[in-house]
Amino acid sequence: MSKLTRRVFLATGVTVGAGLALGAGxxxxxDTDGLAGGxxxxxxxxxxxxxxxxxxxxxxxxxxRAEMGxxxxxxxxxxxxxxxxxxxxxxxxxxxxxxxxxPVYTNFVGALSKRPEDMGGPIDWTMKKVYAxxxxxxxxxxxxxxxxxxxxxxxxxxxxxMLVEAAxxxxxxxxxxxxxxxxxxxxxxxxxxxxxAEVARDAARRTPPSNxxxxxxDEFKLIGTPQQRLDIPDKTRGTAxxxxxxxxxxxxxxxxxxxxxxxxxxKSVDSTAAMALPGVKKVVDLGDAVGVIGETYYHAHKAAAAxxxxxxxQGHGGLSTASVSADYLKxxxxxxxxxxxNDGDVDAALKNGQVIEATYETPLLAHAPMEPMNTTxxxxxxxxxxxxxNQSPTVVRWAALKANDKAKDVVIHTTIMxxxxxxxADGDMVNQAxxxxxxxxxxxxxxxxxxxxxxxxDTYRPSAIARMRGVIGADGKPTAVDFKNATQSAFxxxxxxxxxxxxxxxxxxxxxEGAVEMPYAIPxxxxxxxxxxxxxxxxxxxxxxxSNTAFYVESFIDELAAAAKADPMDFRRDLLKHDPRRLxxxxxxxxxxxxxxxxxxxxxxxxxxxxxxxxxxxxxxxEVTVAADxxxxxxxxxxxxxCGQVVNPNTxxxxxxxxxxxxxxxxxxxxxxxxxxxxxxxxxDRYDMVRLAQSPKIEVHIMPSRELPGGIGEPGTPPLxxxxxxxxxxxxxxxxxxxxxxxxxxxxx
Amino acid sequence: xxxxxxxxxxxxxxxPPDMPLLxxxxxxxxxxxxxxxxxIGLCGACTVIIDGQAKRSCQVPISNVAGKAITxxxxxxxxxxxxxxxxxxxxxxxxxCGYCQSGMIMAxxxxxxxxxxxxxxxxxxxxTNICRCGTYPRVRRAIHRAAGATASAQPxxxxxxxxxxx
Numbered sequence: 001m002s003k004l005t006r007r008v009f010l011a012t013g014v015t016v017g018a019g020l021a022l023g024a025g026x027x028x029x030x031d032t033d034g035l036a037g038g039x040x041x042x043x044x045x046x047x048x049x050x051x052x053x054x055x056x057x058x059x060x061x062x063x064x065r066a067e068m069g070x071x072x073x074x075x076x077x078x079x080x081x082x083x084x085x086x087x088x089x090x091x092x093x094x095x096x097x098x099x100x101x102x103p104v105y106t107n108f109v110g111a112l113s114k115r116p117e118d119m120g121g122p123i124d125w126t127m128k129k130v131y132a133x134x135x136x137x138x139x140x141x142x143x144x145x146x147x148x149x150x151x152x153x154x155x156x157x158x159x160x161x162m163l164v165e166a167a168x169x170x171x172x173x174x175x176x177x178x179x180x181x182x183x184x185x186x187x188x189x190x191x192x193x194x195x196x197a198e199v200a201r202d203a204a205r206r207t208p209p210s211n212x213x214x215x216x217x218d219e220f221k222l223i224g225t226p227q228q229r230l231d232i233p234d235k236t237r238g239t240a241x242x243x244x245x246x247x248x249x250x251x252x253x254x255x256x257x258x259x260x261x262x263x264x265x266x267k268s269v270d271s272t273a274a275m276a277l278p279g280v281k282k283v284v285d286l287g288d289a290v291g292v293i294g295e296t297y298y299h300a301h302k303a304a305a306a307x308x309x310x311x312x313x314q315g316h317g318g319l320s321t322a323s324v325s326a327d328y329l330k331x332x333x334x335x336x337x338x339x340x341x342n343d344g345d346v347d348a349a350l351k352n353g354q355v356i357e358a359t360y361e362t363p364l365l366a367h368a369p370m371e372p373m374n375t376t377x378x379x380x381x382x383x384x385x386x387x388x389x390n391q392s393p394t395v396v397r398w399a400a401l402k403a404n405d406k407a408k409d410v411v412i413h414t415t416i417m418x419x420x421x422x423x424x425a426d427g428d429m430v431n432q433a434x435x436x437x438x439x440x441x442x443x444x445x446x447x448x449x450x451x452x453x454x455x456x457x458d459t460y461r462p463s464a465i466a467r468m469r470g471v472i473g474a475d476g477k478p479t480a481v482d483f484k485n486a487t488q489s490a491f492x493x494x495x496x497x498x499x500x501x502x503x504x505x506x507x508x509x510x511x512x513e514g515a516v517e518m519p520y521a522i523p524x525x526x527x528x529x530x531x532x533x534x535x536x537x538x539x540x541x542x543x544x545x546x547s548n549t550a551f552y553v554e555s556f557i558d559e560l561a562a563a564a565k566a567d568p569m570d571f572r573r574d575l576l577k578h579d580p581r582r583l584x585x586x587x588x589x590x591x592x593x594x595x596x597x598x599x600x601x602x603x604x605x606x607x608x609x610x611x612x613x614x615x616x617x618x619x620x621x622x623e624v625t626v627a628a629d630x631x632x633x634x635x636x637x638x639x640x641x642x643c644g645q646v647v648n649p650n651t652x653x654x655x656x657x658x659x660x661x662x663x664x665x666x667x668x669x670x671x672x673x674x675x676x677x678x679x680x681x682x683x684x685d686r687y688d689m690v691r692l693a694q695s696p697k698i699e700v701h702i703m704p705s706r707e708l709p710g711g712i713g714e715p716g717t718p719p720l721x722x723x724x725x726x727x728x729x730x731x732x733x734x735x736x737x738x739x740x741x742x743x744x745x746x747x748x749x
Numbered sequence: 750x751x752x753x754x755x756x757x758x759x760x761x762x763x764x765p766p767d768m769p770l771l772x773x774x775x776x777x778x779x780x781x782x783x784x785x786x787x788x789i790g791l792c793g794a795c796t797v798i799i800d801g802q803a804k805r806s807c808q809v810p811i812s813n814v815a816g817k818a819i820t821x822x823x824x825x826x827x828x829x830x831x832x833x834x835x836x837x838x839x840x841x842x843x844x845x846c847g848y849c850q851s852g853m854i855m856a857x858x859x860x861x862x863x864x865x866x867x868x869x870x871x872x873x874x875x876x877t878n879i880c881r882c883g884t885y886p887r888v889r890r891a892i893h894r895a896a897g898a899t900a901s902a903q904p905x906x907x908x909x910x911x912x913x914x915x
Contacts, residue, residue, distance in 0.1 A: 069846025069882045228842060235847030236835040238782020238822030242848060245781035253776055278765065296776035297785070298768050370786050370794055370848040370881050418784070418848025419881045451787040650842055654887070658845055661883025684791040684879060692885040693873035 027129035032116075034104030035158050037204035045200035047159035048208070049104050050080060050152065053200035057183070059086055062098040064105035065148075066139040066391050067231060068369075068420035069658075070713040071651035074229045075145055076152055078647055082222045083156030083214065085180040086196075090230045092183075097414040101393055103132035109147035111136045115708070117150040138392035140425055140540060142614035142711020145647055149709050150214075157212040159203070166202035167194050217645065217706055226650040231416065243389030243415040246376040248444040252281055254436050255300045255448055258289040258457050261313040261677035263535035266290060268310045274303035283307065284439045291436045297448050316535045317677040321463075324674070325361065327532045328465040331486035335530030338506035340516045344524035349480035353471035356563050360468070360552045361738040364672035365461035365541055366454075366687055371418025373449040375433035380442050383409040384434055389417035391425040395498050399427025403434035421662070422540035426459050427498050452682040459497075459539025460672055462488045466515075466552040476564045477575065480524035481556070483515050487548070489531050493538035506531050510540070514549035514613055514718060519582055520557065520575035536674070542662060543714040546613040550718030551725070551739065554609035558726045559735065568726060569595050569608050569621075585619045585640050585703060586610060592701050593621035593638040603627055604635075605731025609722035615710030616643040617703075620660070622696070622723040626731045631749040632741070634664060634696040634724060639716060641700060644707035652712050653700040659716025660698050665690045667721050668748045671740050694748050753814045755780065756824025766812035771795045773811050774821060782822040782851050786879070793878030796852035797821050803859035803875075822851040825858065834858055837895035845882035852878050857892050866896050 034049030044052035044060060052060040063076045073095040074088070081088050098105065108116040111131040112124075119128050160180050167185035168175040171192060178187045186193040196203075217224075234240040259265060269290050271283035279299030284291040290309055294300035376387040377400070384400045384407050393412045400410045417424055433447040449457075464487035473479040489511060491504030509516075511529040518525060541547060561571035569590050576583040589608065590596070599606060603626045610619045623636040639656050646652055669688040673680045681687040725736040728746065736744050751762045755778065762773055774780045774797070783806060786794030790808035797806045798820040826832045831839070834857050844850045853876065860867055860875040867875070872892055880888070 069844075071845070228839070229844075231847070232839055232842060232844050233831075235844040235850050236831065236838045236854060237825075237828060238780075238851045239828070240847050241781070242784075244785065247779045247781065296764075296768075296772050298764070298772035298776065301788075368881065370784070370792065370846065370879065372785060417846060419846040421881070448785070451789070654842065654845055654884075657886055658883035661885060662881065665881075683789055684787050685789065689879045689881065690883075690885075691879065692876045692888060695883075695885040695889075698886055 079152035337528035367423035369419030377437035461541030514546035554722030589619035607726025656716035663720035
């Protein structure tokens with residue numbers, strides 16, 4: 001998602017254009033610092049846009065990033081607390097996603113792929129202001145820590161300085177004779193100290209310091225140390241409130257039935273039988289879906305099954321997985337290639353040696369987060385109030401206004417999420433809930449999708465077919481790699497559903513991200529893509545294009561190593577000598593995995609894959625056991641991660657463990673197939689998941705690093721696919737080029 | 750009318766007898782700690798304990814719980830005194846998104862009530878809940894910790910530990 005709006009604005013020439021249209025004078029009024037104090041919520045003193053101190057000493061930290069399980073509430077709080085000099089105790093520190101869509105809450109890295117502190121000069125200034133004026137708030141692209149690493153520490157340091165100054169003024173001493181620790185300001189010379197809460201009001205009225213000194217990495221006390229997550233105690237008691245847990249007085253419950261064929265419309269709906277059931281309040285034609293409002297989800301769901309809907313499939317009833325694959329193959333042959341990288345002379349190099357060629361195919365994937373899609377909406381006095389588990393309140397706002405563009409306001413309460421993995425960047429369920437609320441004015445309506453609707457109407461990871469060709473030189477090293485894939489543009493599909501602009505297509509970076517950046521020292525490399533269009537709704541699935549490309553590239557590198565009769569680990573290391581960080585990851589992986597030792601037992605194999613995404617380098621070695629009947633066990637996965645400066649190692653480990661299992665489910669079972677324009681799967685019975693009993697032993701090793709932080713929510717996912725299939729090759733000699741492996745004669749035992 | 754007891758409190762329901770217990774808990778009693786995940790009894794997010802047995806409440810019509818005692822996640826312990834399982838869940842930092850964890854904890858609670866020192870194979874068999882965040886290795890460690898099978902805070906999974914107690 002990171003390049004999303006940049007591409008929108010660049011593509012339409014709006015960036016500078018909008019800047020000029022809006023005027024520098026107007027843009028200058030957009031606050032992109034957020035450091036001014038004032039009055040906060042519930043009588044608190046606001047020290048800046050992130051930190052408020054309540055009279056009882058409770059510190060409220062506003063985190064304008066959505067907590068979907070990745071631990072960001074704690075991560076951002078750690079960055080602030082490091083400089084603010086407070087203890088992170090869930091009893092005294094309250095983390096809230098703010099309701100206000102302030103310009104300063106923009107995710108600048110998400111929007112511009114550039115750290116905000118690195119943005120200087122008039123163009124950066126203009127782009128930053130334009131995005132802030134939207135404001136562009138989202139959680140995705142593993143960008144929250146990257147975006148906040150500097151600005152959140154600055155917010156903490158600014159607030160601390162103002163508190164120290166306020167105490168110094170009260171005592172009539174010099175500010176530099178005081179210091180802060182554990183939520184108090186101390187004056188060592190006189191032995192006096194005061195709690196932050198007592199001077200917070202004075203502090204909030206002070207002018208923020210222009211350039212408070214930030215700690216060096218040597219001075220960090222919190223950052224880089226394992227911290228317990230602040231949200232976990234509630235998650236063990238059933239008291240954490242997810243979007244689906246929203247409870248409001250007199251609330252009604254709703255569910256939807258959506259056109260089974262993608263792009264279909266409601267031709268007619270007979271609700272007689274549904275309305276005759278108990279507890280049913282209303283049936284609403286939503287155009288491409290029918291909503292039912294009832295006393296509980298049970299009533300709404302039962303009535304939905306009793307609806308007699310006639311659909312118009314809008315001519316999309318012939319779409320199938322086979323037809324899409326055929327179109328991909330055709331596009332590979334005849335589609336105009338969009339070439340994103342072209343080093344050396346690939347065509348010449350391919351004529352100079354024996355060409356190794358492989359074609360890979362990856363399926364559509366559903367996100368299927370455990371919390372089904374839901375939104376609660378109230379339309380009252382011409383205003384929307386929305387309770388929503390979402391990755392972008394900006395998208396939520398647009399989605400609600402689509403249900404009634406005359407609405408005077410949209411107030412959004414962003415809740416924690418029961419997983420998202422990219423799915424909740426979309427506003428489809430928000431738009432439906434808003435439309436149902438308009439049909440039931442003054443009454444809060446909680447829309448909850450069934451799991452079937454979730455699987456049948458996800459915004460899927462695009463499927464793709466990739467063809468790779470390569471040549472090994474006389475020295476045993478590859479001289480050329482030629483990559484071309486045919487896929488569909490996630491950005492095109494997403495923008496059509498959610499954005500005021502349309503963008504994407506062949507130039508969509510998600511089509512081939514991860515292949516373009518192939519790091520190996522190969523003199524001739526070409527990376528190209530071509531796209532087809534279908535009515536299949538597509539979106540961003542944990543690691544986006546990398547989930548496809550890492551499988552192709554790391555499988556093909558393994559095929560080249562086999563052709564060169566080289567050890568797959570050393571073959572890669574040899575091609576990374578120019579790149580110390582990636583080489584160090586590979587070296588550590590070789591050691592930690594015990595690569596040089598022999599695996600005991602029959603049917604055993606070890607496979608390696610390396611991949612960089614979202615500024616983080618990850619290497620994974622999988623160990624498998626394959627029985628003669630194809631029954632597969634993934635015994636162990638060793639991961640080495642270089643994500644730069646670590647904020648919370650506990651979270652880094654958890655995210656990588658989780659990414660391995662997330663990817664393993666997709667590798668083994670993950671496949672959405674289409675017949676007659678509609679999805680075949682519908683629930684976890686046909687879209688299965690890895691369970692505890694099948695989980696490998698997972699080891700996560702974090703490289704010590706002082707480089708700027710990279711992302712961590714997604715980068716553990718991409719390498720797992722090829723690490724396992726390369727291990728299966730090592731164990732059996734069978735090369736898997738099509739996913740999932742359940743369709744390739746292997747069953748996870 | 751159907752009467753049943755949830756966490757020690759008696760409730761009466763006038764809803765149709767086929768209403769799944771899950772929706773009586775969530776939408777009528779507003780006890781939202783028990784989660785909806787799939788509606789077909791596969792994922793385990795809605796797990797509650799009925800007469801000592803872990804049950805998937807989306808598959809239990811209220812007519813089946815007439816007169817029975819149900820324990821939900823909210824009924825396990827007061828906030829300040831978590832059960833050994835909840836404490837182990839915090840110590841091992843199990844939850845990520847946390848949505849499946851009510852069901853996980855209820856399934857683990859029923860398991861430990863039945864088998865105080867479960868082996869890895871027992872855990873494999875009892876813990877069939879789906880977690881999309883992939884917390885399974887930590888779930889296993891937390892169950893062993895709660896069982897007292899792992900006294901130390903060793904982060905590595907120790908497959909032999911539980912088995913040795915069988």
